[in-house]
Amino acid sequence: MTQQSEHTSCLIIGSGPAGYTAAIYAARADLKPVLYTGMVPGGQLTETTEVDNFPGYPKGITGPELMEDLKAQAERFGTQVRFGTATKADLNSNPKRIWIDETIEITADTVIISTGASAKWLGLPNETRLRMNAGGVSACAVCDGFFYRGQDVAIVGAGDTAAEEATYLSKLCKKVYMIVRRSEMRASKAMQHRVKNTPNIEILWDSVTEDIIGENAVEGVVVKNTTTNESRTLNVTGFFVAIGHKPNTDIFQGQLNMDELGYIDVVGGSSKTNIPGVFAVGDCADKTYRQAVTAAGSGCMGALDAERYLAASGAH
Ligand code: NDP
Numbered sequence: 001m002t003q004q005s006e007h008t009s010c011l012i013i014g015s016g017p018a019g020y021t022a023a024i025y026a027a028r029a030d031l032k033p034v035l036y037t038g039m040v041p042g043g044q045l046t047e048t049t050e051v052d053n054f055p056g057y058p059k060g061i062t063g064p065e066l067m068e069d070l071k072a073q074a075e076r077f078g079t080q081v082r083f084g085t086a087t088k089a090d091l092n093s094n095p096k097r098i099w100i101d102e103t104i105e106i107t108a109d110t111v112i113i114s115t116g117a118s119a120k121w122l123g124l125p126n127e128t129r130l131r132m133n134a135g136g137v138s139a140c141a142v143c144d145g146f147f148y149r150g151q152d153v154a155i156v157g158a159g160d161t162a163a164e165e166a167t168y169l170s171k172l173c174k175k176v177y178m179i180v181r182r183s184e185m186r187a188s189k190a191m192q193h194r195v196k197n198t199p200n201i202e203i204l205w206d207s208v209t210e211d212i213i214g215e216n217a218v219e220g221v222v223v224k225n226t227t228t229n230e231s232r233t234l235n236v237t238g239f240f241v242a243i244g245h246k247p248n249t250d251i252f253q254g255q256l257n258m259d260e261l262g263y264i265d266v267v268g269g270s271s272k273t274n275i276p277g278v279f280a281v282g283d284c285a286d287k288t289y290r291q292a293v294t295a296a297g298s299g300c301m302g303a304l305d306a307e308r309y310l311a312a313s314g315a316h
Contacts, residue, residue, distance in 0.1 A: 004104045008034045009316060010306055011098060011108035012079075013086045014248075016043030017292045018282025019114035020070035021299030022306075026112070027077035029307045031316065033112075035074065036084045036100055038248075042067030043116050044283075045292055052146060054292050066292070086115075091255045091275050109315050110277045110306040113256075113264065114299060115248040117283040117290070121241055122156065126212040130239075136218030137239045141165035142291070145172050148238040154179055154221050156209055157242035163191035165242050166201050176201045177234050179223055181208055212239055247284045256280070263287050271302040277313075279305050 010026045012019050015037035026033040040046060045063035052060040061069075075081055088099040095107040119139035121127060131137040138144040141155070145168060154177040155166050162178065163185065169176045178195065183205050185192050195201055206227045213220040218239050224231040247262045257265040257274040264273055264280035271279040281302035282295035310316035 005107070006034075006104070007095065007107045008032065009109045009310060010034070010112065010303075011096075011106050011110070012036070012112045012114060013098065014038050014043065014114035014116055014282070014284070015041050015067070015071070015081070016045065016114060016116045016282055016295055017067075017070060018116070018295040018299035018302070019043075019112070020067070020074045021296040022112045022114060022281060022303040023074035023079040023081070023299075024070075024077060025300050025303030026306060027074060027079045029303065031110075031303075031307060031310065032078060032080075033303075034080045034082065034106065034108075036082055036086060038085050038115060041083060042071070044119070050147070051143065051292065053143070070296075086251060089251050089255065091252065091278050096275075096277065109313075110279070110309055112271070112299075112302040112306055113249075113252065113273075113278065113280045113284055114282045114295075114302070115284045116295075117245040117247040117263075117287075119241065120244045120246060122209055122243070124209065124212060126214075127239070127241070130212060130214060130218060133216065135214065135216055136237055137212065137241070139241050140290075141168050141240050141242070144238070144240075145169050148173050150174055151237045152235060153177070153238035153240060154209075154223075154234050154236045155240040155242055157244070158182065158185040158187060159242070159244060160187045160191055161244070162242035163187035163195045165240060166195055167191075167198060169240065170198045170201050173238075174200065177221075177223075177236065178203045179207050179209055179221075180205050181226075182206065245283070245287070245290070247287075249284050259287075261287065271298060271305045277306075277309050 010031040010033040012035040084100040090097040152175040158180040210222040264285040279302040281298040
């Protein structure tokens with residue numbers, strides 16, 4: 001039930017690098033943006049440890065610290081950052097209408113969607129525990145692979161992401177076990193070829209992960225071969241999960257054009273969606289790059305597109 005209603009010229013939904021960067025630009029353009037953080041303020045980066053690949057931090061920075069810095073920078077120029085999750089949207093109305101936690105209705109001249117994507121996990125109890133404690137479980141080889149230089153690691157998945165990340169890890173690590181649940185891979189033929197021809201990648205076909213061993217850090221992974229029913233322990237220190245991501249776009253289904261996986265379609269080279277005044281930035285519209293810095297760059301584009309839209313419509 002709506003208890004409160006409010007209007008803004010620029011509503012930003014989501015608080016990852018894309019959302020906060022959009023906020024910095026929108027606030028500096030005097031759009032007085034309102035940003036709702038979603039359930040996980042700071043987004044996926046708050047679940048990583050060191051971030052060594054965001055430009056401007058020569059000594060690295062932790063994911064949570066980076067997100068606090070981006071939030072402070074957005075607030076410095078007047079962004080109202082609020083805790084809350086968009087639960088319903090009517091993007092075809094004018095102004096657009098968004099409901100936050102079912103209770104607050106925001107009407108907005110422009111909406112910048114930066115709701116991100118969530119990595120899928122296996123759901124094993126020790127996977128969750130070690131992931132939360134930064135204990136060697138990760139869904140991003142490009143972000144965290146560096147920490148396992150010269151060590152043995154395992155990666156689960158058989159799609160293009162898993163194949164790409166296994167190849168990436170093979171350049172840093174001594175040995176990479178690729179745990180594939182079927183007897184074939186979903187990845188493109190070219191990626192499969194690359195994986196199969198990399199000497200330090202060992203593919204474990206028809207295999208499922210039974211458990212991850214280790215109190216504070218990964219010490220091993222128990223894998224079962226489903227054709228022989230035999231289990232073995234891999235002595236690895238890093239465990240990567242690459243079984244896909246789910247873009248957080250459910251509430252926009254049926255209104256915004258999306259691909260079959262739910263990634264929002266944007267007009268090439270911009271953040272424009274099929275609805276004028278609605279822009280999509282960051283991982284909710286990008287299944288290819290998925291990096292903090294590319295998300296931040298697209299957040300900037302979203303704010304500039306919103307500003308131009310408002311100027312052209314005479315609203316700003
Ligand atoms: P996909 O959905 O394509 O692949 C997911 C993989 O994880 C599948 O092999 C699937 O197995 C496996 N999997 C799913 N659940 C489990 C589970 N519980 N346990 C074990 N394995 C599991 O996701 P991707 O992230 O790889 O790719 C997403 C999209 O992005 C694709 O369209 C891909 O082509 C694209 N992409 C393109 C790239 C490029 O062109 N350079 C790079 C990366 C991604 P199964 O096959 O048995 O279902």
